[in-house]
Amino acid sequence: MRLSRFYLPVLKETPSDAQIVSHQLMLRAGMVRQQGAGIYAWLPLGFRVLKKIEQIVREEQNRAGAVEMLMPTIQPANLWRESGRYEAYGKEMLRIKDRADRDMLFGPTNEEMITEIFRAGVRSYKDLPKMLYHIQWKFRDEIRPRFGVMRGREFLMKDTYSFDVDEATARQSYNKMFVAYLRTFARMGLKSIPMRADTGPIGGDLSHEFIVLAETGESAVFCDKGLIDMDCPKKDIDFDGDLQPIIDQFTSLYAATDEIHDAAEFEKTVAANDRLAARGIEVGHIFFFGDKYSAPMKALVAGPEGRDVPVQMGSYGVGVSRLVGALIEAYHDDDGCKWPMAVAPFHAGVINLKPGDNAADKACQEIYDGLAAAGVEVLYDETRARAGEKFARMDLIGLPYQVIVGPRGLEKGEVEFKRRADGLRETMAVGKVVETIANAVKAELRYS
RNA sequence: CGGGGCGUAGCGCAGCCUGGUAGCGCAUCUGGUUUGGGACCAGAGGGUCGCAAGUUCGAAUCUUGCCGCCCCGACCA
Incomplete structure (x- = not known):
């Protein structure tokens, strides 16, 4: 999934309503x-x-x-009258009337x-x-x-x-x-x-x-x-x-x-x-x-x-x-979520630090395709945002693995691999990062 | 439902006490400079100040009513 097509309205500041x-x-x-x-x-x-x-x-x-x-979510009240709970349930039950004035409710159970x-x-x-x-x-x-x-x-x-x-x-x-x-x-x-x-x-x-x-x-x-x-x-x-x-x-x-x-x-x-x-x-x-x-x-x-x-x-x-x-x-x-693989919204994120740069675009695409072929769900950040913002955003949404791709590393044929769980970072070759993540994802999705 | 608090731009807030042209930071848009951990400069757009009555020459500001949201308590996956 390309981030530019996704809908991901992240907030820099914490809304005051949220307590936990x-x-x-x-x-x-x-x-x-x-x-x-x-x-x-x-x-x-x-x-x-x-x-x-x-x-x-x-x-x-x-x-x-x-x-x-x-x-269904909506239930007729008569069922609940049979068990006696229509009266007993109290105000916690959302009661509704339909057009014929029949008593209905939005099921609490x-x-x-x-x-x-x-x-x-x-x-x-x-x-x-x-x-x-x-x-x-x-x-x-x-x-x-x-x-x-x-x-x-x-x-x-x-x-x-x-x-x-x-x-x-x-x-x-x-x-x-x-x-x-x-x-x-x-x-x-x-x-x-x-x-x-x-x-x-x-x-x-x-x-x-x-x-x-x-x-x-x-x-x-x-x-x-x-x-x-x-x-x-x-x-x-x-x-x-x-x-x-x-x-x-x-x-x-x-x-x-x-x-x-x-x-x-x-x-x-x-x-x-x-x-x-x-x-x-x-x-x-x-x-x-x-x-x-x-x-x-x-x-x-x-x-x-x-x-x-x-x-x-x-x-x-x-x-x-x-x-x-x-x-x-x-x-x-402090930086955000750290999803276990089994429930992560995507298994990995690819950050292109310089979209438009030929080498970066090509490397990202190769990684993206390689991971996708291995069954890895990838969110690809190809937006024009600044590097720091991309890093912060990726950490915030907490995908288990990140690949950071930029011209600087690519000159040496390297990209950065990052594990969100413990912050481990390593530079490695494009081909190796695909293999590393594909294997890790497969291993972490395995259960007994 | 009892007690408390808050509704002002997408988000975070100031202004209200003491009525007089609606502000700040972030975000957004334009141009330029930047460019590997939330940039900088210049400019721009965006708000019937929760809603409705009232008081007043004039209400974000004062009064009343309503609506919404949050916190503490009793209750719950």
Whole structure:
């Protein structure tokens, strides 16, 4: 992609509205533009990151055996009257009327709708289990949106719903999502820690929040350091096998957010130098809620004994748009973003310091074509901006690798290679830089 | 929703208290000089001062109402 054709409105100054670094950088790097409180337009650069995250989430859901579908953003109120939540949900739900004066709403979640869809097509326990998911925009009319996309009113969410005949099998569905989530966040370069969450009126131990550690995280978290070193399940894991040992392993050590943190228990069960008090961002939440919706909404299946029983359900959310912010919180420095390869808007940037110069243009084109042929996504800065501005801009948008091409280096047949993550810079020949980056990108995109 | 703050050019801000031709820096455009880490000189364009009433000879400035945004709190992916 040529930068001159792209739309990348970067800001030199930090807009005063933005309080946290991810919000500031998303505005400065031209990733989003605010359209109202908690409502953002995704500009091309931000959109590319969003889509990469979405795709990783999708692949790991599919791997775990969930099936993708798509439910609408607008829902009729009657569905919600069946579950009793139309009244219960309060002002957080955005209520709309259509032209016939029917009550509608912009969906804050989809339990009711998926339950309706499920009950229309499943009659017998023999059709179970099922896991369905979609990735769709939600709207929650938060009292106070803040922190940019981290806490917007409109947000992109992946939500999966599981259907099982009893709690024992529902636990297996829960475990699949548990493992899928560990893998999903790890693939983005994020270390996520499952933490026990409040299960509300349902009770039981089947609710976990997945927390990403970040110094600027929104909530205080407490856990055993041992959790950080635990290995993520590999991609060849058998999701139909027994996942319980993995869940037991990850839930064996103390981990809690400040809301349910028990200082006494923390000190009793975790050795002093294994205690980690840190800050984190919630990026996923999984929970089992049994027949909360299936009972009132009559989503029944014939059980093995021939009697109808309400299906046992769970739901599993990932904050896709929030992850963009979380990733920046986890990967940035004073100069800008530092994207992990898997979610980078482009894998590499090529800076032509002197567009119009024959040698520079030719070398850039050669590098661009070479990288493209190797499957590397490249943003080519062939604008007439000054060198310093180009460097600052490339650092700000945070592409993992940069190639800096100018007449001075080309006299010696060299270009500069720069790695954004640690600032490593090396001069090398045109041919070698293509090979170096192509290999690095391939290696960093590989996952297990 | 309670408490606080702010709306003046694309961005960051001054001017408001004490009413009298709307300013500064950055960005943009033109010309020139520069040219490997956010240049310099000269010139130019761009704002019904959030909206609406009111007070006044005269309102960005004073009054009232409304709208929007941000911060702290309770709430949440």
